[in-house]
Amino acid sequence: MKDGAKGPGPDGNLPLEPPPLPGTPDMPVHPGIDEFVDKDIAAREAPEKAKGEYIMEAEGLQMYFPVTKGLFKRKAGDVKAVDGVSFRIRQGRTLGVVGESGSGKSTLGNCVMRNLRPTGGKVVFDGQDVTRLEGKALAAYHKRVTMVTQDPFASLDPRMTVADSVLEGVRINRLADKAGEQALAERMLLMVGLNPKYGSRYPHEFSGGQRQRVSIARALAMGPSFIICDEVVSALDVSVQAQVVGLLQQLQQQLGLSYIFIGHDLSVVRYLSHEVAVMYLGKFMEVAGSDELYGHPLHPYTQALVSAAPIPKPSVDRARPRVSLEGEPPSPIHPPQGCRFCTRCRYAEKRCREEEPALKDAGGGHLVACHKVTGG
Amino acid sequence: MAVQEGEVILDVQNLQTWFLSGKHQETRLRAVDGLSYQVHKGEFVAVVGESGSGKSVSALSVMGLVPYPPGLIVGGKVLFHGKDLLQATDEEMQAIRGEKIAMVFQEPSTALNPVVTVGKQIAEALRIHNPGMSKKEAMAKAAGLLGEVGIPNPEVRARQYPFELSGGMQQRAMIAMAVSCGPELLVADEPTTALDVTVQAQVLDLLDRLRKKLGMAVVLITHNLGVVARYADSVKVVYGGKAVETGPTDAVFEEPCHPYTLGLLRAVPRLDLPRGYGLHPIVGEPPDMSKVPEESCAFAARCRYATDGCREGRPPMEEVGEGHYCACFHKGETLEERRALP
Ligand SMILES: Nc1ncnc2c1ncn2[C@@H]1O[C@H](COP(=O)(O)OP(=O)(O)OP(=O)(O)O)[C@@H](O)[C@H]1O
């Protein structure tokens, strides 16, 4: 870790910087660990090895939903669901997004997907600002950027065969002829590890994991280069979750896809992501390389998130520091003044309640928005 | 955690619950297929296993809530303080449910009535079991309970409808309702699966605190092995409708002897290890429970250690450590594999 990133140890409290986790340079793990770690992941880890260009860049992205009141629908304020978010994603890489329920993760995904029209900021995809696209230009964008969501029940029409679901977007955009369609559907199903003959079946004939594969096939059919995954494995059991994450990873390696991967299981998000952003009340509080973020969480909110996630090995879990996070996030209609996290932060002081901290580099590209960490 | 010593309050013996279908009820889906386990007073027990392994159906069987038809408990005993609940009358069961044994479901929205305020729902539950209690008294107690489960401004919240509460608050209201009559046993079926990590931690900390305060035992059904590691005294690993490995959490997680248990543990990534560790899916699909052969290990088709012996006979449940039991012919190989892993 870079020196600049060391947080000041607050008085009497738990150290702002928790003890190093095994697996980081400060603390080597179990001797034979290498054997059990996927080398491909490790190889793609080092930033200098990332040759890809930035395929997506967002700047100051903002999505306010108006709140109306009374009989005459007087505007009473805004839900600031996404409130000035910036990020860059290279081709072939994944940005993970984690945060509590209501922090704006899905809204962010929907803005990038352009299911919503952001109220501010821009999203540049492959050199073009997509925030104002309409009609044909938007349809063309939707061929290159697609989305998979949590609930395969909701995204698949129960009355449509699986092949029809997979081909829906392709047909709307007339991307293939009749003969080509059949072959395409089969190829997509094969690609996600399903029997191509299953195309004539209906969603209810599949298990949850299989249905999630179908929705991935559907997202792939348009031939996208970018997929937004919103809680795609949250509802699946551990083994099926491992299958689907493995599939997404394999597709990334084979097709050079880029992902935004939204989730609340930190260990899964971290597994798939090269970089992870921690979102709170519509803003990014911390952004860093995946191992760095979980090995050295700097923001008090990230520390609480990491510590709230239990580790499935009792001896290890018991030895970890617990930073508990009380209460609920405040309303996004009236986010707290100063730092948005100050109402729940154990380190909050006067300055935190007055002045909003900017997202700053704490060293080595590890970005964090906290007065305590980046100081003046 | 040490082996449990307290009194056994729930003793499930060889429970079998089937779902019958077809013209002549000839298709038998053996959802729970000879499940046995015990719960001690005040113990925190976790039940884990893949989707469809019979976790929810076994909980419903204990509560006497299996839908009939098509569900039918065809065998076994559910002894609660020695009394077989499977033989209890509907009235007896109704009295036991809520008062002695309570249940929390995964989806609070399915269990809370959307058109009745949260406080009123809890108050009604209280009055069913305490007929002498006045409405006013019950409402005051309901608000007290909401406060106790960590809901801020409980008096205000008690007068709100479920949709006005966040998911985590609804789940807490459910728990408040479930514990309102001071049950001895709380069965919670995936109560936190829909919640994010911080709220999940809050809800589970709450359950744990209540169990210590009330001396209540908790049976937690979950997919989340991390949660089990952190909260449970003991764990039951269920496959194909029966327990394949049970014991103190530390023993089962640190020294698993069943290939299926190890498979589950290897399927989850670990935050404490370098990225890239874990996420090995268990090969194959969970068994079709209407076709599991009766005379073989149910896991044999997916097991890397399976031999002819496993396909020809059912491995018996054997003690491998203090209070730690496992049903597998190749326990040694599994344990060896586990020891080589971090
Ligand atoms: N169409 C809408 N109109 C008004 N408010 C909205 C709308 N969509 C979302 N919101 C609000 O925006 C905020 C962010 O919601 P969002 O769904 O993006 O959160 P999330 O991080 O995805 O949460 P979860 O983890 O529960 O999926 C919430 O306060 C939500 O109530």
Ligand SMILES: Nc1ncnc2c1ncn2[C@@H]1O[C@H](COP(=O)(O)OP(=O)(O)OP(=O)(O)O)[C@@H](O)[C@H]1O
């Ligand atoms: N009402 C029902 N009618 C017919 N079959 C049922 C019914 N309820 C459950 N089953 C079957 O019983 C088996 C066990 O189901 P159960 O719901 O107990 O699984 P589970 O372990 O709780 O899974 P999950 O983790 O997905 O909740 C499954 O094969 C399921 O399809």
Ligand code: SF4
């Ligand atoms: S008994 Fe055999 S098939 Fe069953 S889990 Fe053990 S080794 Fe595998």
Ligand SMILES: [Mg+2]
């Ligand atoms: Mg969401």
Ligand SMILES: [Mg+2]
């Ligand atoms: Mg279930």
